[in-house]
Amino acid sequence: MSGVQLKNLRKSFGLTEVLKGINLTVESREFTVLLGPSGCGKSTTLRMLAGLEPVSEGEIWIGDRNVTDLEPRDRNIAMVFQNYALYPNMTIAQNMGFGLKAKKMPRAEISARVNEAAAMLNIADLLARRPKELSGGQQQRVAIGRAIVREPNLFLFDEPLSNLDTKLRVEMRTELLRLHRSLDATTIYVTHDQEEAMTMANRIVVMNGGQIEQIGTPSEIYFKPNSRMVAGFIGSPAMNFVDGRVGVDGLETSIGPVAHPTKLASGDAVILGFRPDDLYFPDELTAYQAAMSVDFTAEFVELLGARGIVTLRAAGAEFKGVFEERFLHRFAEGATVALALSRDRLHLFSATSGERVGG
Amino acid sequence: MHLRFRLILPLAAAMTVIMAYPLVFSAWISFHDYRLTRLQDVRFRGVENYAFILSDAPFGRALVNTMTFVAGAVSIELVLGLGLALLLQRLVRFQNFARAVLLAPMFITPIAVGLMFRFLLNSELGVIPYYLATIGVEIAWFDERLALFSLMLIDAWQWTPFMLLMFLAGLEALPKDPFEAARVDGASAWITFWNLTLPLLRPVILVALIIRALDAFKVFEYVWAITRGGPGDATETILFHIYKTGFRFFRLGEAAAMAYVLIGILMFLVIVLYTAMRRR
Numbered sequence: 001m002s003g004v005q006l007k008n009l010r011k012s013f014g015l016t017e018v019l020k021g022i023n024l025t026v027e028s029r030e031f032t033v034l035l036g037p038s039g040c041g042k043s044t045t046l047r048m049l050a051g052l053e054p055v056s057e058g059e060i061w062i063g064d065r066n067v068t069d070l071e072p073r074d075r076n077i078a079m080v081f082q083n084y085a086l087y088p089n090m091t092i093a094q095n096m097g098f099g100l101k102a103k104k105m106p107r108a109e110i111s112a113r114v115n116e117a118a119a120m121l122n123i124a125d126l127l128a129r130r131p132k133e134l135s136g137g138q139q140q141r142v143a144i145g146r147a148i149v150r151e152p153n154l155f156l157f158d159e160p161l162s163n164l165d166t167k168l169r170v171e172m173r174t175e176l177l178r179l180h181r182s183l184d185a186t187t188i189y190v191t192h193d194q195e196e197a198m199t200m201a202n203r204i205v206v207m208n209g210g211q212i213e214q215i216g217t218p219s220e221i222y223f224k225p226n227s228r229m230v231a232g233f234i235g236s237p238a239m240n241f242v243d244g245r246v247g248v249d250g251l252e253t254s255i256g257p258v259a260h261p262t263k264l265a266s267g268d269a270v271i272l273g274f275r276p277d278d279l280y281f282p283d284e285l286t287a288y289q290a291a292m293s294v295d296f297t298a299e300f301v302e303l304l305g306a307r308g309i310v311t312l313r314a315a316g317a318e319f320k321g322v323f324e325e326r327f328l329h330r331f332a333e334g335a336t337v338a339l340a341l342s343r344d345r346l347h348l349f350s351a352t353s354g355e356r357v358g359g
Numbered sequence: 360m361h362l363r364f365r366l367i368l369p370l371a372a373a374m375t376v377i378m379a380y381p382l383v384f385s386a387w388i389s390f391h392d393y394r395l396t397r398l399q400d401v402r403f404r405g406v407e408n409y410a411f412i413l414s415d416a417p418f419g420r421a422l423v424n425t426m427t428f429v430a431g432a433v434s435i436e437l438v439l440g441l442g443l444a445l446l447l448q449r450l451v452r453f454q455n456f457a458r459a460v461l462l463a464p465m466f467i468t469p470i471a472v473g474l475m476f477r478f479l480l481n482s483e484l485g486v487i488p489y490y491l492a493t494i495g496v497e498i499a500w501f502d503e504r505l506a507l508f509s510l511m512l513i514d515a516w517q518w519t520p521f522m523l524l525m526f527l528a529g530l531e532a533l534p535k536d537p538f539e540a541a542r543v544d545g546a547s548a549w550i551t552f553w554n555l556t557l558p559l560l561r562p563v564i565l566v567a568l569i570i571r572a573l574d575a576f577k578v579f580e581y582v583w584a585i586t587r588g589g590p591g592d593a594t595e596t597i598l599f600h601i602y603k604t605g606f607r608f609f610r611l612g613e614a615a616a617m618a619y620v621l622i623g624i625l626m627f628l629v630i631v632l633y634t635a636m637r638r639r
Contacts, residue, residue: 050539051542051543052539052543071542072542072543072545073542073543073544073545073546077543078544079540079543081536081539081540083536084536085534085536085537085539085540086537086540087537087554087555088559089555089558089559090554098544098546098554099545099546101550102541102544102547102550103545146540146544
């Protein structure tokens with residue numbers, strides 16, 4: 001297994017620059033997820049890694065080899081595509097063995113490897129069928145099997161679960177993790193689904209507008225987002241934001257003053273963020289912990305089961321809160337509820353650059 | 360009469376006059392001794408006309424000639440068309456230009472193509488033999504051994520673009536993903552072609568083959584314009600043989616019977632190819 005290095009990688013289609021200098025090191029055996037909204041360049045990055053898309057500028061290293069100008073077949077990588085990309089005219093066994101056949105491996109060895117992978121993925125009874133006779137989930141297993149048998153240096157996944165229904169997606173997620181653990185393979189996985197990213201990744205690379213916004217472990221990304229964009233993109237329901245200004249001893253925001261120390265100069269415009277899960281009833285926090293208390297008006301309650309999402313209103317703006325089911329009766333429509341924000345659960349971003357400036 | 364029957368009546372009438380009447384009339388002729396020189400003495404002959412065909416050596420020769428011509432011409436067109444389509448698929452910039460240029464031969468009426476090549480390939484006047492001679496190659500394009508082959512080349516000149524267009528459209532319609540998967544899987548262009556492109560293109564290839572084979576079976580204009588079936592009977596094709604029997608020798612009974620045999624052969628061919636296409 002080998003690590004991967006992207007050095008100042010750029011890509012333009014005509015005059016449009018879609019990747020604006022990506023620098024990324026993926027350690028050997030790491031499961032890295034590229035996460036971002038549509039059009040952020042994550043798929044393009046993956047396709048360049050695979051060699052399907054020529055590099056405009058910069059370098060790609062896999063292990064200690066510069067593969068920037070190599071054909072896909074000289075890179076020893078395997079890729080799983082969003083819509084499976086199986087060979088429709090071949091049987092499942094032929095699909096899985098095609099890469100090995102292309103390498104002129106003896107037939108006996110091909111079938112041994114295919115059988116082993118098929119057993120691992122529970123598709124051994126499908127080997128004689130053709131792709132169109134299989135369900136979406138089965139086809140995706142075949143696509144994964146086709147990648148496994150190659151024993152590549154690097155696994156690339158391009159939104160592999162997004163065509164599956166929710167239940168299957170959660171199952172496959174676990175299975176992919178189990179597979180990653182047993183194969184111990186360097187993996188780069190592209191998705192726009194933050195839940196997939198949070199649950200599967202060793203490290204998440206959040207991309208936006210052709211640039212890397214933040215690299216970190218799932219908990220770093222969630223609890224210490226580097227920018228307003230990351231903070232707003234990760235987490236569901238999304239983080240609440242309030243415009244504010246640095247005052248003499250704290251912040252002045254549209255929902256009231258916040259006791260929050262910052263290095264910023266007085267008068268600087270900031271954005272205060274707090275997650276829906278980080279709204280507390282005043283008696284839950286000590287006086288020190290509470291940064292501020294706000295009187296919200298309750299509007300709706302959406303029950304999810306054990307918890308519910310509450311839509312709140314204060315100073316003309318809308319906020320979301322998440323509370324356990326046993327507290328939801330307090331949010332009758334029109335009720336005024338005092339809620340506190342915790343000092344250590346605040347996120348502060350510069351209003352101009354969007355960068356994290358405290359919290 | 361119900362409105363819907365009244366509405367299709369004009370078309371039904373036109374079809375009857377244009378198609379059904381000639382078909383039925385020629386079927387009737389094929390069972391009679393019907394000569395243009397003896398129209399006052401038309402006699403019923405039963406299946407004798409058909410029996411005659413079986414013993415008619417020139418008809419057998421014409422059948423062999425035609426089948427050779429179809430197999431040869433269509434194979435050349437298939438290989439060239441597919442090769443050019445694969446090439447053009449990559450030369451995206453040339454595609455529109457090439458399409459326009461390559462379409463041109465298809466717009467020319469076959470009789471004109473025949474006349475054109477009769478002059479181009481003429482061993483005394485032709486520009487092609489002239490330039491071939493300057494590099495020391497002397498080929499008698501229309502001698503007994505080569506004439507049929509030359510006709511195949513002419514057919515290929517005119518109809519390869521048709522194959523090319525079919526295959527280009529077919530290639531464009533193929534899903535992109537499997538080919539990307541094959542690249543990542545490490546397959547060379549050669550392996551990808553044999554294992555992926557060709558099998559996926561199979562339905563298009565079969566349709567193109569059927570259309571071209573049926574059309575090539577009816578080859579007449581090149582023969583009529585260039586060789587008139589000669590030298591000897593080297594290029595006498597079925598349609599030319601039928602034409603000769605009916606309109607040179609005025610034996611319409613036999614000619615009609617031959618036409619029906621040709622229809623039978625073509626239908627058999629269609630069924631075979633169609634079955635091959637339906638299989639998966």
